[in-house]
Amino acid sequence: MLIENSSLLLFFMTAFGSGALASVMGLGGGVILVPVFTLLLGVPFSTAAATSIVAVVAASNGAAIKFHQNGFTNVNLGIWLELGTVVGAILGVLLVGSVPQGVLFFTFSVVLILATLSMLKDRKDRAQTSKDVLHESLDTRTDFSEKIGINGSDYKVRHPVLGLFLSVFAGLLSSMLGVGGGIVKVPMMNSLMKVPLKISVATSSFMIGITASAGALMYLLQSKLELALVAPTVAGVLLGSYVASHFFSRLPQLLIKRSFAVLAIIVAFRMFMKGLEQL
Amino acid sequence: MTLSILRFGNSLSFALFIVSIFLHFLNLNYWKISAQLGVFVLLLTPIARIAEIAFASRKNSKERLRIVMIAALIIMIVGAAALESR
Numbered sequence: 001m002l003i004e005n006s007s008l009l010l011f012f013m014t015a016f017g018s019g020a021l022a023s024v025m026g027l028g029g030g031v032i033l034v035p036v037f038t039l040l041l042g043v044p045f046s047t048a049a050a051t052s053i054v055a056v057v058a059a060s061n062g063a064a065i066k067f068h069q070n071g072f073t074n075v076n077l078g079i080w081l082e083l084g085t086v087v088g089a090i091l092g093v094l095l096v097g098s099v100p101q102g103v104l105f106f107t108f109s110v111v112l113i114l115a116t117l118s119m120l121k122d123r124k125d126r127a128q129t130s131k132d133v134l135h136e137s138l139d140t141r142t143d144f145s146e147k148i149g150i151n152g153s154d155y156k157v158r159h160p161v162l163g164l165f166l167s168v169f170a171g172l173l174s175s176m177l178g179v180g181g182g183i184v185k186v187p188m189m190n191s192l193m194k195v196p197l198k199i200s201v202a203t204s205s206f207m208i209g210i211t212a213s214a215g216a217l218m219y220l221l222q223s224k225l226e227l228a229l230v231a232p233t234v235a236g237v238l239l240g241s242y243v244a245s246h247f248f249s250r251l252p253q254l255l256i257k258r259s260f261a262v263l264a265i266i267v268a269f270r271m272f273m274k275g276l277e278q279l
Numbered sequence: 280m281t282l283s284i285l286r287f288g289n290s291l292s293f294a295l296f297i298v299s300i301f302l303h304f305l306n307l308n309y310w311k312i313s314a315q316l317g318v319f320v321l322l323l324t325p326i327a328r329i330a331e332i333a334f335a336s337r338k339n340s341k342e343r344l345r346i347v348m349i350a351a352l353i354i355m356i357v358g359a360a361a362l363e364s365r
Contacts, residue, residue: 005304012300057321058292061285064328075332079349082329086353090360209325214357217322221361227314228303234321235296238289 003228012232014041015055019240022059024248024256028180028208029059029237031115034108035267039274043229045104046096050219051229052178053212055237060180060209062241072202077157077195081203082210084164085181088171089215093222096176105275108177109268115183116264119257158194166192175215180208284331288324292317326354 003011014036022029030052037048064073096104157163166188174181182204189200219225295317302310329350 003303008300008303054318054321057325058289061289061321061324064325065285076346079329079332079346079353082353083349083356086356090356210329210353213322213325214353214360216318217357217361220318220322225318227299227311227318230318231296231299231303231310231314234317235293235300238293 008228008232011041011229012236015233015236016240016243017236019055019059019237020244020248021240021260022237023241023244024251025119025260027115027119028056028063028182029241030056030177030179031112031264033233033237034178035112035271038105039267039270045101045108046224047226047229049096049104049176049178050216050225051233053175053219054216054225054230055234056174056178056180056212057209057216058234058238059241060205060212062238063205064209072198073206074195074199074203075206077160077189077193078203078206080160081163081167081185081189082207084167085171085174085185085207085211086214088168088173089175089211090171090218091168092172092175093215093218093224095172099176100279102275102278104176105271105278107173109271109275111173111177111179111183112264112268112271115179116261116268118183118186120261155194155196155199159192163188163193171211171215174208174211175218180204181211182208284328285324288320288327292321292324295320326357329353 015033018029018032018036021027022032033052033055034045034048037043037051038045043051167185170181170184170188173179173184182201185204185207186197186200189195189203190197195203216225295313299310299313299317302313332346332350
Protein backbone atom coordinates (compact mmCIF):
# COMPACT_ATOMS: atom_id res chain seq x y z
CA MET A 1 0.00 0.00 0.00
CA LEU A 2 1.44 3.35 -1.04
CA ILE A 3 0.68 6.08 1.43
CA GLU A 4 1.18 9.81 0.95
CA ASN A 5 2.99 11.74 3.67
CA SER A 6 -0.17 13.74 4.39
CA SER A 7 -2.13 10.51 4.89
CA LEU A 8 0.60 9.25 7.20
CA LEU A 9 0.13 12.34 9.33
CA LEU A 10 -3.64 11.86 9.24
CA PHE A 11 -3.30 8.27 10.49
CA PHE A 12 -0.91 9.42 13.21
CA MET A 13 -3.26 12.16 14.41
CA THR A 14 -6.27 9.83 14.30
CA ALA A 15 -4.42 7.18 16.27
CA PHE A 16 -3.26 9.83 18.76
CA GLY A 17 -6.87 10.85 19.40
CA SER A 18 -8.04 7.23 19.61
CA GLY A 19 -5.24 6.33 22.04
CA ALA A 20 -6.03 9.33 24.24
CA LEU A 21 -9.77 8.58 24.24
CA ALA A 22 -9.21 4.88 24.93
CA SER A 23 -6.86 5.69 27.79
CA VAL A 24 -9.35 8.10 29.42
CA MET A 25 -12.12 5.50 29.16
CA GLY A 26 -10.09 2.46 30.13
CA LEU A 27 -10.60 0.72 26.78
CA GLY A 28 -8.02 -1.21 24.77
CA GLY A 29 -8.29 1.03 21.73
CA GLY A 30 -9.45 -1.51 19.16
CA VAL A 31 -13.12 -0.58 19.53
CA ILE A 32 -12.23 3.02 18.58
CA LEU A 33 -9.52 2.43 15.96
CA VAL A 34 -11.37 -0.07 13.75
CA PRO A 35 -14.53 2.07 13.22
CA VAL A 36 -12.43 5.21 12.64
CA PHE A 37 -10.26 3.44 10.07
CA THR A 38 -13.10 1.68 8.26
CA LEU A 39 -15.82 4.34 8.35
CA LEU A 40 -13.81 7.58 8.21
CA LEU A 41 -10.58 6.67 6.44
CA GLY A 42 -11.91 3.97 4.10
CA VAL A 43 -9.47 1.24 5.14
CA PRO A 44 -10.67 -2.34 4.38
CA PHE A 45 -11.92 -4.16 7.50
CA SER A 46 -9.23 -6.88 7.59
CA THR A 47 -6.42 -4.29 7.18
CA ALA A 48 -7.93 -2.13 9.93
CA ALA A 49 -8.24 -5.17 12.22
CA ALA A 50 -4.64 -6.23 11.55
CA THR A 51 -3.34 -2.70 12.26
CA SER A 52 -5.52 -2.38 15.34
CA ILE A 53 -4.33 -5.67 16.82
CA VAL A 54 -0.72 -4.39 16.81
CA ALA A 55 -1.87 -1.20 18.56
CA VAL A 56 -3.72 -3.39 21.09
CA VAL A 57 -0.40 -5.10 21.98
CA ALA A 58 1.16 -1.71 22.73
CA ALA A 59 -1.84 -0.54 24.78
CA SER A 60 -1.93 -3.85 26.66
CA ASN A 61 1.75 -3.58 27.60
CA GLY A 62 1.01 -0.19 29.16
CA ALA A 63 -2.07 -1.47 31.01
CA ALA A 64 -0.24 -4.59 32.21
CA ILE A 65 2.38 -2.40 33.92
CA LYS A 66 -0.38 -0.67 35.89
CA PHE A 67 -2.18 -3.90 36.88
CA HIS A 68 1.03 -5.74 37.73
CA GLN A 69 1.93 -2.93 40.12
CA ASN A 70 -1.46 -3.42 41.83
CA GLY A 71 -0.66 -7.11 42.27
CA PHE A 72 -4.05 -8.45 41.14
CA THR A 73 -2.88 -10.48 38.14
CA ASN A 74 -3.35 -14.25 38.45
CA VAL A 75 -0.47 -15.32 36.21
CA ASN A 76 -1.13 -19.03 36.60
CA LEU A 77 -4.74 -18.76 35.45
CA GLY A 78 -3.81 -16.28 32.69
CA ILE A 79 -1.24 -18.61 31.18
CA TRP A 80 -3.68 -21.55 31.36
CA LEU A 81 -6.38 -19.59 29.48
CA GLU A 82 -3.77 -18.30 27.02
CA LEU A 83 -3.58 -21.79 25.55
CA GLY A 84 -7.14 -21.27 24.29
CA THR A 85 -6.88 -17.62 23.25
CA VAL A 86 -3.65 -18.15 21.29
CA VAL A 87 -5.19 -21.04 19.33
CA GLY A 88 -8.29 -18.86 18.74
CA ALA A 89 -6.18 -15.90 17.59
CA ILE A 90 -4.31 -18.06 15.07
CA LEU A 91 -7.56 -19.58 13.78
CA GLY A 92 -9.05 -16.08 13.52
CA VAL A 93 -6.29 -14.85 11.20
CA LEU A 94 -6.58 -17.99 9.07
CA LEU A 95 -10.36 -17.57 8.80
CA VAL A 96 -10.63 -13.79 8.41
CA GLY A 97 -10.10 -13.91 4.65
CA SER A 98 -12.97 -16.32 4.12
CA VAL A 99 -15.52 -14.47 6.26
CA PRO A 100 -17.57 -11.86 4.31
CA GLN A 101 -16.79 -8.27 5.34
CA GLY A 102 -20.48 -7.71 6.06
CA VAL A 103 -20.42 -10.37 8.79
CA LEU A 104 -17.33 -8.75 10.34
CA PHE A 105 -19.09 -5.37 10.38
CA PHE A 106 -22.18 -6.93 12.00
CA THR A 107 -20.14 -8.72 14.66
CA PHE A 108 -18.14 -5.60 15.37
CA SER A 109 -21.28 -3.51 15.86
CA VAL A 110 -22.53 -6.04 18.46
CA VAL A 111 -19.14 -6.05 20.23
CA LEU A 112 -19.08 -2.24 20.23
CA ILE A 113 -22.50 -2.04 21.89
CA LEU A 114 -21.55 -4.69 24.47
CA ALA A 115 -18.25 -2.90 25.23
CA THR A 116 -20.10 0.40 25.67
CA LEU A 117 -22.70 -1.11 28.01
CA SER A 118 -19.98 -2.83 29.98
CA MET A 119 -18.06 0.46 30.30
CA LEU A 120 -21.14 2.32 31.57
CA LYS A 121 -22.60 -0.10 34.09
CA ASP A 122 -21.21 -0.76 37.54
CA ARG A 123 -20.12 -4.33 37.37
CA LYS A 124 -21.26 -6.60 40.15
CA ASP A 125 -18.68 -9.00 41.41
CA ARG A 126 -20.16 -12.45 40.86
CA ALA A 127 -17.40 -14.35 42.57
CA GLN A 128 -17.76 -15.35 46.19
CA THR A 129 -14.74 -15.12 48.39
CA SER A 130 -14.56 -17.03 51.62
CA LYS A 131 -12.02 -18.36 54.07
CA ASP A 132 -13.52 -21.81 53.80
CA VAL A 133 -13.23 -22.11 50.03
CA LEU A 134 -10.18 -24.01 48.87
CA HIS A 135 -8.59 -23.86 45.48
CA GLU A 136 -7.22 -27.17 44.49
CA SER A 137 -8.21 -27.42 40.82
CA LEU A 138 -5.61 -25.03 39.42
CA ASP A 139 -3.94 -23.94 42.62
CA THR A 140 -4.64 -20.39 41.60
CA ARG A 141 -3.88 -18.82 44.94
CA THR A 142 -3.01 -15.13 44.98
CA ASP A 143 -2.39 -12.62 47.72
CA PHE A 144 -5.85 -11.21 47.01
CA SER A 145 -6.78 -10.90 50.69
CA GLU A 146 -3.87 -8.61 51.46
CA LYS A 147 -4.44 -6.42 48.45
CA ILE A 148 -8.10 -5.62 49.05
CA GLY A 149 -8.04 -5.87 52.79
CA ILE A 150 -10.33 -8.84 53.36
CA ASN A 151 -8.34 -10.92 55.74
CA GLY A 152 -8.30 -14.59 54.96
CA SER A 153 -10.57 -14.34 51.92
CA ASP A 154 -9.81 -16.65 49.05
CA TYR A 155 -11.43 -18.02 45.92
CA LYS A 156 -11.59 -21.18 43.92
CA VAL A 157 -11.43 -21.15 40.13
CA ARG A 158 -14.39 -23.12 38.76
CA HIS A 159 -14.76 -24.75 35.34
CA PRO A 160 -11.15 -24.30 34.15
CA VAL A 161 -11.59 -26.61 31.14
CA LEU A 162 -14.80 -24.91 29.99
CA GLY A 163 -13.02 -21.57 30.46
CA LEU A 164 -10.21 -22.81 28.24
CA PHE A 165 -12.65 -23.68 25.44
CA LEU A 166 -14.45 -20.34 25.72
CA SER A 167 -11.06 -18.62 25.55
CA VAL A 168 -10.69 -19.98 22.00
CA PHE A 169 -13.75 -17.89 21.08
CA ALA A 170 -12.25 -14.81 22.81
CA GLY A 171 -9.02 -15.24 20.80
CA LEU A 172 -10.95 -15.73 17.56
CA LEU A 173 -12.93 -12.54 18.15
CA SER A 174 -9.76 -10.65 19.08
CA SER A 175 -7.79 -11.38 15.92
CA MET A 176 -10.73 -11.21 13.50
CA LEU A 177 -12.05 -7.88 14.78
CA GLY A 178 -8.79 -6.28 15.97
CA VAL A 179 -9.95 -5.90 19.57
CA GLY A 180 -8.51 -7.07 22.88
CA GLY A 181 -11.30 -9.51 23.70
CA GLY A 182 -11.68 -8.42 27.32
CA ILE A 183 -15.42 -8.12 26.63
CA VAL A 184 -15.57 -11.95 26.55
CA LYS A 185 -12.80 -12.83 29.02
CA VAL A 186 -13.77 -10.65 31.98
CA PRO A 187 -17.43 -11.81 32.24
CA MET A 188 -16.33 -15.40 31.56
CA MET A 189 -13.77 -15.38 34.39
CA ASN A 190 -16.03 -13.50 36.79
CA SER A 191 -19.40 -15.18 36.15
CA LEU A 192 -18.43 -18.67 35.01
CA MET A 193 -15.08 -19.27 36.72
CA LYS A 194 -16.00 -17.27 39.84
CA VAL A 195 -12.79 -15.26 39.82
CA PRO A 196 -13.14 -11.93 41.69
CA LEU A 197 -13.75 -9.00 39.35
CA LYS A 198 -10.54 -7.07 40.01
CA ILE A 199 -8.49 -10.20 39.42
CA SER A 200 -10.51 -11.00 36.27
CA VAL A 201 -9.82 -7.53 34.83
CA ALA A 202 -6.11 -7.64 35.67
CA THR A 203 -5.69 -11.20 34.37
CA SER A 204 -7.57 -10.35 31.17
CA SER A 205 -5.26 -7.38 30.65
CA PHE A 206 -2.24 -9.64 31.19
CA MET A 207 -3.60 -12.05 28.56
CA ILE A 208 -4.57 -9.50 25.89
CA GLY A 209 -0.98 -8.66 24.94
CA ILE A 210 -0.02 -12.29 24.36
CA THR A 211 -3.20 -13.11 22.40
CA ALA A 212 -2.87 -9.98 20.27
CA SER A 213 0.83 -10.72 19.68
CA ALA A 214 0.02 -14.19 18.35
CA GLY A 215 -2.65 -12.72 16.05
CA ALA A 216 -0.43 -9.87 14.88
CA LEU A 217 2.49 -12.21 14.20
CA MET A 218 0.24 -14.33 12.00
CA TYR A 219 -0.97 -11.22 10.14
CA LEU A 220 2.66 -10.14 9.66
CA LEU A 221 3.81 -13.52 8.34
CA GLN A 222 0.84 -13.74 6.00
CA SER A 223 1.78 -10.28 4.64
CA LYS A 224 -1.59 -8.88 5.73
CA LEU A 225 0.00 -6.21 7.88
CA GLU A 226 0.39 -2.80 6.22
CA LEU A 227 3.58 -1.40 7.76
CA ALA A 228 2.84 2.06 6.38
CA LEU A 229 -0.33 2.06 8.50
CA VAL A 230 1.11 0.28 11.53
CA ALA A 231 3.98 2.74 12.18
CA PRO A 232 1.89 5.94 12.50
CA THR A 233 -0.96 4.08 14.23
CA VAL A 234 1.10 2.47 17.00
CA ALA A 235 3.24 5.58 17.52
CA GLY A 236 0.07 7.70 17.68
CA VAL A 237 -1.73 5.36 20.10
CA LEU A 238 1.29 5.15 22.42
CA LEU A 239 1.78 8.92 22.45
CA GLY A 240 -1.97 9.55 22.84
CA SER A 241 -2.36 7.20 25.79
CA TYR A 242 0.77 8.63 27.45
CA VAL A 243 -0.46 12.21 27.08
CA ALA A 244 -3.98 11.31 28.26
CA SER A 245 -2.79 9.43 31.33
CA HIS A 246 -0.53 12.31 32.36
CA PHE A 247 -2.64 15.34 31.49
CA PHE A 248 -6.31 14.33 31.12
CA SER A 249 -6.76 12.19 34.22
CA ARG A 250 -8.73 14.94 35.97
CA LEU A 251 -11.38 15.28 33.27
CA PRO A 252 -14.97 14.40 34.31
CA GLN A 253 -14.94 10.71 33.38
CA LEU A 254 -18.68 10.10 33.68
CA LEU A 255 -19.49 12.89 31.22
CA ILE A 256 -16.87 11.62 28.76
CA LYS A 257 -18.11 8.04 29.08
CA ARG A 258 -21.73 9.06 28.46
CA SER A 259 -20.75 11.20 25.45
CA PHE A 260 -18.72 8.31 24.10
CA ALA A 261 -21.66 5.94 24.64
CA VAL A 262 -23.90 8.09 22.43
CA LEU A 263 -21.19 8.25 19.78
CA ALA A 264 -20.55 4.49 20.03
CA ILE A 265 -24.22 3.68 19.44
CA ILE A 266 -24.25 5.88 16.33
CA VAL A 267 -21.04 4.23 15.12
CA ALA A 268 -22.43 0.74 15.84
CA PHE A 269 -25.52 1.62 13.79
CA ARG A 270 -23.35 2.87 10.91
CA MET A 271 -21.23 -0.28 11.05
CA PHE A 272 -24.40 -2.37 11.01
CA MET A 273 -25.63 -0.49 7.92
CA LYS A 274 -22.23 -0.85 6.26
CA GLY A 275 -22.45 -4.57 6.96
CA LEU A 276 -25.83 -4.65 5.20
CA GLU A 277 -24.33 -2.83 2.19
CA GLN A 278 -21.47 -5.33 1.97
CA LEU A 279 -23.72 -8.40 1.97
CA MET B 280 12.29 -7.03 35.78
CA THR B 281 8.89 -7.78 34.21
CA LEU B 282 7.97 -4.12 34.18
CA SER B 283 11.35 -3.21 32.71
CA ILE B 284 10.78 -5.59 29.79
CA LEU B 285 7.38 -4.03 29.09
CA ARG B 286 8.63 -0.46 29.34
CA PHE B 287 11.72 -1.22 27.28
CA GLY B 288 9.70 -3.02 24.58
CA ASN B 289 7.13 -0.25 24.28
CA SER B 290 9.73 2.54 24.31
CA LEU B 291 12.01 0.87 21.76
CA SER B 292 9.17 0.07 19.36
CA PHE B 293 7.82 3.63 19.71
CA ALA B 294 11.28 5.01 18.84
CA LEU B 295 11.55 2.67 15.83
CA PHE B 296 8.10 3.69 14.56
CA ILE B 297 8.94 7.40 14.91
CA VAL B 298 12.19 6.84 12.99
CA SER B 299 10.19 4.95 10.36
CA ILE B 300 7.76 7.88 9.96
CA PHE B 301 10.63 10.34 9.53
CA LEU B 302 12.33 8.09 6.96
CA HIS B 303 9.01 7.82 5.13
CA PHE B 304 8.79 11.63 5.05
CA LEU B 305 12.31 11.74 3.59
CA ASN B 306 11.29 9.17 0.94
CA LEU B 307 13.94 6.75 2.11
CA ASN B 308 13.12 3.08 1.65
CA TYR B 309 14.70 2.20 5.01
CA TRP B 310 11.42 3.15 6.67
CA LYS B 311 10.15 -0.39 6.09
CA ILE B 312 13.08 -1.94 7.96
CA SER B 313 12.55 0.37 10.90
CA ALA B 314 8.80 -0.35 10.94
CA GLN B 315 9.39 -4.11 10.73
CA LEU B 316 11.86 -3.96 13.61
CA GLY B 317 9.32 -1.94 15.60
CA VAL B 318 6.64 -4.57 15.01
CA PHE B 319 8.97 -7.44 15.95
CA VAL B 320 10.10 -5.73 19.16
CA LEU B 321 6.50 -4.96 20.09
CA LEU B 322 5.26 -8.48 19.40
CA LEU B 323 8.14 -10.15 21.19
CA THR B 324 7.66 -8.04 24.32
CA PRO B 325 4.67 -9.97 25.79
CA ILE B 326 6.26 -13.29 24.80
CA ALA B 327 9.53 -12.28 26.52
CA ARG B 328 7.41 -11.31 29.48
CA ILE B 329 5.77 -14.72 29.93
CA ALA B 330 9.15 -16.41 29.53
CA GLU B 331 10.54 -14.10 32.19
CA ILE B 332 7.59 -14.69 34.53
CA ALA B 333 7.93 -18.45 34.08
CA PHE B 334 11.59 -18.50 35.00
CA ALA B 335 11.48 -15.86 37.72
CA SER B 336 8.52 -17.42 39.54
CA ARG B 337 9.17 -17.50 43.26
CA LYS B 338 6.46 -20.07 43.85
CA ASN B 339 7.02 -23.74 44.50
CA SER B 340 8.84 -25.85 41.96
CA LYS B 341 5.74 -27.84 40.90
CA GLU B 342 3.84 -24.67 40.08
CA ARG B 343 6.88 -23.19 38.39
CA LEU B 344 7.26 -26.30 36.24
CA ARG B 345 3.59 -26.07 35.20
CA ILE B 346 3.95 -22.39 34.21
CA VAL B 347 7.12 -23.19 32.24
CA MET B 348 5.42 -26.12 30.47
CA ILE B 349 2.32 -24.13 29.49
CA ALA B 350 4.37 -21.08 28.46
CA ALA B 351 6.60 -23.34 26.32
CA LEU B 352 3.51 -24.91 24.76
CA ILE B 353 2.08 -21.46 23.90
CA ILE B 354 5.38 -20.40 22.32
CA MET B 355 5.50 -23.68 20.37
CA ILE B 356 1.93 -23.22 19.08
CA VAL B 357 2.71 -19.67 17.94
CA GLY B 358 6.03 -20.77 16.41
CA ALA B 359 4.46 -23.72 14.58
CA ALA B 360 1.63 -21.58 13.22
CA ALA B 361 4.14 -18.93 12.14
CA LEU B 362 6.33 -21.46 10.32
CA GLU B 363 3.31 -23.11 8.71
CA SER B 364 1.98 -19.80 7.42
CA ARG B 365 5.30 -19.01 5.74
